[in-house]
Amino acid sequence: MTHPMISLRNVSRTYPGGVTALAGVSLDIAHGELVAIVGPSGSGKSTMLNTIGTLDRPTGGTVRIDGYDVAELSDSQLSALRATRIGFVFQHFHLAAKVPAVDNVADGLLYTGMRKAERRRRAAAALKRVGLGHRLDHEPHELSGGERQRVAIARAVAGEPPLVLADEPTGALDSASGAGVMELLRELNAAGTTIVIITHDREIAAGLPRQVHMRDGRITADSAAPRELASEAAR
Amino acid sequence: MSAHDALPRLAAARMHFTDVVSVGGVGLRTRPLRAFLSALGIAIGIAAMVAVVGISSSSSAGLDRTLSALGTNLLTVSAGTTLLGEEAKMPFEAESMIERIGPVEAVSAVAKVAAAKVYRSEQIPEQQTGGMTTYAARLDLLPVVGATVRSGAWLNAATENYPAVVLGATAARRLGIGAASPDAQVVIGGVRFTVVGILNPVPLAEELDSGALVGWPVAQSRLDFDGHPTVLYTRAEEPRLESVRSVLAGTANPQAPNEVDVSRPSDVLTAKQATSQAFTGLLLGVGGVALIVGGVGVANTMVISVLERRPEIGLRRSLGATRGQIRTQFLAESLLLSAMGGAGGVLIGSGVTVGYALAQDLPPVIPGWAVAGGLLATLVIGAVAGLYPAIRASRLSPTEALATP
Numbered sequence: 323m324t325h326p327m328i329s330l331r332n333v334s335r336t337y338p339g340g341v342t343a344l345a346g347v348s349l350d351i352a353h354g355e356l357v358a359i360v361g362p363s364g365s366g367k368s369t370m371l372n373t374i375g376t377l378d379r380p381t382g383g384t385v386r387i388d389g390y391d392v393a394e395l396s397d398s399q400l401s402a403l404r405a406t407r408i409g410f411v412f413q414h415f416h417l418a419a420k421v422p423a424v425d426n427v428a429d430g431l432l433y434t435g436m437r438k439a440e441r442r443r444r445a446a447a448a449l450k451r452v453g454l455g456h457r458l459d460h461e462p463h464e465l466s467g468g469e470r471q472r473v474a475i476a477r478a479v480a481g482e483p484p485l486v487l488a489d490e491p492t493g494a495l496d497s498a499s500g501a502g503v504m505e506l507l508r509e510l511n512a513a514g515t516t517i518v519i520i521t522h523d524r525e526i527a528a529g530l531p532r533q534v535h536m537r538d539g540r541i542t543a544d545s546a547a548p549r550e551l552a553s554e555a556a557r
Numbered sequence: 558m559s560a561h562d563a564l565p566r567l568a569a570a571r572m573h574f575t576d577v578v579s580v581g582g583v584g585l586r587t588r589p590l591r592a593f594l595s596a597l598g599i600a601i602g603i604a605a606m607v608a609v610v611g612i613s614s615s616s617s618a619g620l621d622r623t624l625s626a627l628g629t630n631l632l633t634v635s636a637g638t639t640l641l642g643e644e645a646k647m648p649f650e651a652e653s654m655i656e657r658i659g660p661v662e663a664v665s666a667v668a669k670v671a672a673a674k675v676y677r678s679e680q681i682p683e684q685q686t687g688g689m690t691t692y693a694a695r696l697d698l699l700p701v702v703g704a705t706v707r708s709g710a711w712l713n714a715a716t717e718n719y720p721a722v723v724l725g726a727t728a729a730r731r732l733g734i735g736a737a738s739p740d741a742q743v744v745i746g747g748v749r750f751t752v753v754g755i756l757n758p759v760p761l762a763e764e765l766d767s768g769a770l771v772g773w774p775v776a777q778s779r780l781d782f783d784g785h786p787t788v789l790y791t792r793a794e795e796p797r798l799e800s801v802r803s804v805l806a807g808t809a810n811p812q813a814p815n816e817v818d819v820s821r822p823s824d825v826l827t828a829k830q831a832t833s834q835a836f837t838g839l840l841l842g843v844g845g846v847a848l849i850v851g852g853v854g855v856a857n858t859m860v861i862s863v864l865e866r867r868p869e870i871g872l873r874r875s876l877g878a879t880r881g882q883i884r885t886q887f888l889a890e891s892l893l894l895s896a897m898g899g900a901g902g903v904l905i906g907s908g909v910t911v912g913y914a915l916a917q918d919l920p921p922v923i924p925g926w927a928v929a930g931g932l933l934a935t936l937v938i939g940a941v942a943g944l945y946p947a948i949r950a951s952r953l954s955p956t957e958a959l960a961t962p
């Protein structure tokens with residue numbers, strides 16, 4: 323495969339009120355990368371991640387995910403792209419209350435067309451993978467914050483998507499739990515998953531292979547060699 | 558961009574039907590009380606309609622059963638009143654005259670003995686007659702009017718000469734006499750009569766229910782009865798009933814045919830039934846209004862459900878749900894809600910019908926069309942009530958839905 327996992331060209335996003343959240347962003351992320359997005363609040367990090375995750379469409383520029391030009395896809399094709407290729411991890415977990423962990427994870431596969439038994443089998447495997455094999459039947463209120471985020475990560479990776487997007491996954495956790503979650507994301511990346519993480523934590527960001535800095539809807543610095551981007555663009 | 562052309566086509570996976578149902582039930586499982594209450598609204602409407610139709614159908618079936626058991630070929634000839642307002646009398650030979658009409662199969666008669674009042678005992682004051690009437694009755698009366706004996710025996714050639722009485726069902730209840738026995742005695746026209754029998758209710762001759770029936774001879778010998786019949790009961794061949802009916806008045810009382818009333822009791826019962834059917838239509842309308850109110854309740858529940866569950870909608874979109882799948886989820890929830898209400902309503906309505914029918918000794922009938930119609934109505938209501946909230950849910954922007962606190 324020659325195309326990058328993520329390719330943004332001159333992407334802009336202006337909200338109806340007139341706020342410009344993205345002002346012409348170009349960024350390539352290759353398969354297998356682990357990237358931190360950092361920047362002050364309101365700099366457009368979440369907007370960029372949602373655009374990459376095809377939850378939001380840009381008002382200008384081109385977004386390609388795993389080679390697909392998002393602008394050319396219908397709602398149901400974009401949904402299929404999310405169902406099969408992208409996993410999301412949110413700051414506040416978004417787990418269904420009073421639903422056992424294994425079913426919370428299994429429901430993440432609901433839109434892939436898998437049968438229920440298969441979904442539950444994969445959910446149990448994913449929970450084992452994140453170290454919660456002993457918590458399958460626990461409901462969210464019986465789990466710690468760190469464990470809840472692990473369940474959410476299990477849900478994101480149960481379908482083995484090539485790309486995982488995490489918006490401040492440690493933002494609601496104490497530093498010990500946060501470190502555990504980061505360790506888990508590293509392991510997933512080591513196994514081949516491309517991971518993009520928004521974080522406020524300088525230490526966490528510094529520990530990742532690549533940092534993209536944002537301000538006022540633009541990328542101000544990218545620790546990856548500029549050459550790489552230039553060569554990709556020229557291809 | 559040759560790489561682009563080589564990409565596999567993306568297509569959203571279809572959800573299995575069981576998954577659609579189970580996801581549609583998520584809202585009901587997480588908020589069971591609310592689901593129960595909004596389903597109850599539908600249930601009340603459907604229960605009302607099924608019960609109204611069921612009770613009306615059971616009553617009709619009960620009448621049909623009565624009429625097929627008792628026959629519809631009975632004609633009743635009453636003496637009526639004279640032009641001066643006095644009670645008219647029919648001639649002694651009225652019965653034999655009618656018997657000579659060709660298609661007539663059987664004739665029997667009773668005569669009201671107005672002067673002979675009925676009392677439980679001699680101690681009861683004269684004025685308290687309790688609405689009971691003394692009749693002199695022919696021995697062949699029972700088969701002609703379709704009456705049956707509940708207790709004791711009917712009059713016979715011996716007892717018709719003695720102070721023996723057979724009570725109608727209502728009369729026995731009013732007098733407080735549960736069974737015929739030599740000890741059960743009543744006072745008729747000042748004479749003690751022994752209760753030898755008690756009748757079941759007589760649907761085709763309801764006047765006999767409050768009657769005290771004594772033999773023709775004993776009425777003449779002990780109660781100053783003049784021997785003129787006042788009501789003649791005639792069975793005739795069914796196909797020629799109308800022609801018999803047209804000559805009955807003239808035959809029974811040739812001197813004053815216009816004083817005589819001729820009626821067909823089965824027609825009277827059917828007409829009563831028809832009157833209550835019109836009332837059924839009205840009640841059905843009331844049930845329909847209840848159903849619509851229930852539908853509004855379901856729509857309200859669905860609108861609130863969609864508002865509250867925006868984060869869930871955003872999450873499902875991020876997991877790969879299409880707009881159509883979100884729409885289907887909320888439509889399924891609305892359909893489940895009203896189908897539960899509809900099923901509950903059919904059960905309640907059927908229960909009410911069976912309870913009523915058993916209490917009234919009617920055959921319980923719950924028409925299939927009423928059940929099917931009720932369930933169909935709930936599905937239509939569920940679809941209509943859920944459509945707008947479901948469309949709203951499917952149009953939510955995923956990012957805004959996820960951002961909802």
Ligand SMILES: Nc1ncnc2c1ncn2[C@@H]1O[C@H](COP(=O)(O)OP(=O)(O)O)[C@@H](O)[C@H]1O
Pocket residue numbers: 337338339341342343361362363364365366367368369370957
């Ligand atoms: N739905 C929205 N409507 C209008 N403005 C928005 C919306 N979402 C974000 N914004 C604005 O866009 C800018 C970038 O927001 P965001 O991407 O959330 O930043 P970050 O995640 O870096 O804090 C901010 O000024 C924010 O107020």
Ligand SMILES: [Mg+2]
Pocket residue numbers: 367368369
């Ligand atoms: Mg943000």
